[in-house]
Amino acid sequence: MNKQTTTLPDDAEQPMIVLVDDDAxxxxxxxxxxxxxGMSxxxxxxxxxxxxxxxTQINGVVISDIKMPGMDGLEFAKRCAEIDPHLPVILITAHGDIQMAVKAMRDGAYDFIEKPVEPELLTDxxxxxxxxxxxIQENRKLRRMVDRGASLEHRLLGRSPPIRQLRQQIVQLAATPVDxxxxxxxxxxxxxxxxxxxxWSPRAEGPFVAVNCGAIPETLFESExxxxxKGAFTGATEKRIGKIEYAMGGTLFLDEIESMPLKFQIKLLRVLQERKLERLGSNKVIDLNIWVIAATKVNLENASAAGDFREDLYYRFNVAELFIPRLNERQQDIPLLFDHFAQKAAYQFERPYMPPTDDDLASLIEYTWQGNVRQLKNIAERYVLGVGTTRSIRSLLGGNDATINASSSSGLNERVQQFEAQLIIQSxxxxxxxxxxxxxxxxxxxxxxxxxxxxxxxxxKDYH
Ligand SMILES: Nc1ncnc2c1ncn2[C@@H]1O[C@H](COP(=O)(O)OP(=O)(O)OP(=O)(O)O)[C@@H](O)[C@H]1O
Ligand SMILES: [Mg+2]
Known part of the structure; x- marks a missing residue:
């Protein structure tokens, strides 16, 4: 008798067994x-x-008797193989049916065991x-991740190493969302x-609710x-659903988290830990199913050391921290991003697109992009719009100031107009x-x- 260990180690994932036999x-x-x-x-x-x-989702093994009324085990194994050629189906054959079993294996069955079934052998x-x-499942998962990463390339553009790495991190985090x-x-x-x-997460169908923490007055924070x-405080004339609750089943994006008032940070921490919420003036507890993603421009570690940000909240978030480098730290992405934004603008504004000259590209690459990708996008749009009199990128980049960079080669009037147009577009x-x-x-x-x-x-219409 086979004396190998037949039970699975405790920490291993257990297979799900689909057992088909007409004999009760x-x-x-x-x-x-x-x-x-230890199997289910x-x-x-x-x-x-x-x-x-x-x-194809079955995480387990199928076991089937062969001789059964209706669909027999051979037909069943064949059908299984049609659904998932890599699903293991073990057939139980009557004594002396080896030939039939061999044929079954050719048709997709994975293995066969002769009756009477020795339990230890079966588990083995x-x-x-x-x-x-x-x-197989692990490989499929990896392949799915690669495929998804490839499509992410069309959304989050860039070929520089940090952006490639960022895309990988996004795909991985999206699969197992932690704050x-x-x-x-x-x-x-x-x-x-x-x-x-x-x-890219399983919550994709759910809502994405963005909250700019820097834009909410401190007094309104909690109710927002x-x-x-209704009646929770003076002025609460109507019931109001908060942003956190709106994000149920989806994602709550807390932008500029560094500007969240300190006294609210402790409340947020509690929500993150307990995944529960109570509306103001209500004692009903709502179980939260949300993914919280925060964004910040500052170094939160320094901010928490300086006492501007709660340390415990920082630790809660720093489990998964993504860094996006400045545009100047990934210059190789500049031509590609410019091209993308300019082509898109040309399509939107129904303008012709003239690719930038080599000189123009050089200026773009060397420029100090204080406003990073957003600024590059603005410049690309204005290049296509030909705002003012010239399409020269160098003149668009003009001075180093991110806003006042109207062409310095044109007269005062034209420069004022360019600036005006730019302000309107930005607004x-x-x-x-x-x-x-x-x-x-x-x-x-x-x-x-x-x-x-x-x-x-x-x-x-080009802006909404
Ligand atoms: N890698 C990229 N590929 C394509 N588009 C990008 C990329 N990075 C940024 N963008 C675009 O640049 C613009 C600015 O990006 P976004 O608003 O996400 O920046 P942000 O960091 O949130 O800015 P802020 O600090 O002002 O809040 C958006 O239109 C965005 O779609
Ligand atoms: Mg932003």
Missing amino acids: AVRKATSQWLTLS VKTFANAKEALQLIS RIQRAWEKRQL TVINGATGTGKELVAQCLHE LFGHE LQKHKGNISEVMEDLALPRRTLNNKMIQYEIKR
Whole structure:
């Protein structure tokens, strides 16, 4: 008798066994033995029913008797192989049926065991099949990750080593989401990375709720995030669902987390730890199912050492920390990003796209991109729009100031116009094409704003 260890080690993942046999007594005995050996078993009296369960997702092994009324084991093994050619199916054959078993193996069955089944031998064969199955599943998972990484390349562009690494980290984190913080200077792509994390995660179908912690007045923080019941405090005339609750089943993106008021940080920490939420003025506890991703421009470790950020909250987040380098630290990505944004703008604005000259590219690469990718995107758009009189990239880059860089080779009037157009575009971008907000931002009456947009051929629809 085979004396090898037949039970699986405690820490190993256990296989799920699909057991098909029309004989109730055999089913019961086999299932008991396998359960004792630490496996979970699903039993079926007929193959047709069992087939419903078969998929490429099965983390386990299939065992089937051959002689059964209705669909027999041979047919069943064949059908299983059609669904997943790498799913191990072990057939139980009657004594002397070797030829039939050989044929079955050719048709896709993985292995066969002769009756009467020796329990130890069965667990041993299952163990071997399971090891193989795990390898297959692991490979498939890796391949899926590679495929997903490849498509991420079209969303988060860049071929520089840090961006490649970032994409890998995104795919990995998205598979096993833990609360994450994204660290990067202004315009480096923090929000884009957060969106990618969400979209590549199993929560992709759920909501992505972005909260800019720097933009919420301290007094409103709690009700904005937690929500409140009607009458919870003076002025709470209606019930309000907080941002945290809106993110249920999805992702909560806390932008500029460094500007979160200290006294609120402790509350957030509690939410992160307990995954529970109470609206203000309510004692009903809501179980939270959210992924929290934060973004920051500052070094949180320093901030917490300086007492500006709670240390415990920092430790909570630093388990998964992603760094996005400045654009100047990955110069090789500049031409590719410029090309991407310019082509997109050309398509959106229905303008021709003239690729930049080598000289232009050199200027782009050497430029100090204070505003990082967002600034590069602005320049690419303006290059395509041909705002002002010239398309020269060098003139667009002009001075080193990120905002006042109208062409220095043109006259005062033209420069003022370029600057004006640029401010309007920036404001439109910032307010996602909301004209009232742009009017307020630039303190312009609607008619003046309209006229200027017509003059500079700026279209609202391009910005929302
Ligand atoms: N690697 C990239 N590939 C493609 N687009 C990018 C990339 N990085 C950034 N972008 C684009 O650049 C713009 C700025 O990115 P985003 O808003 O994510 O930056 P941010 O770090 O959140 O900026 P801020 O610090 O101002 O909040 C967006 O339009 C974004 O889509
Ligand atoms: Mg941002």
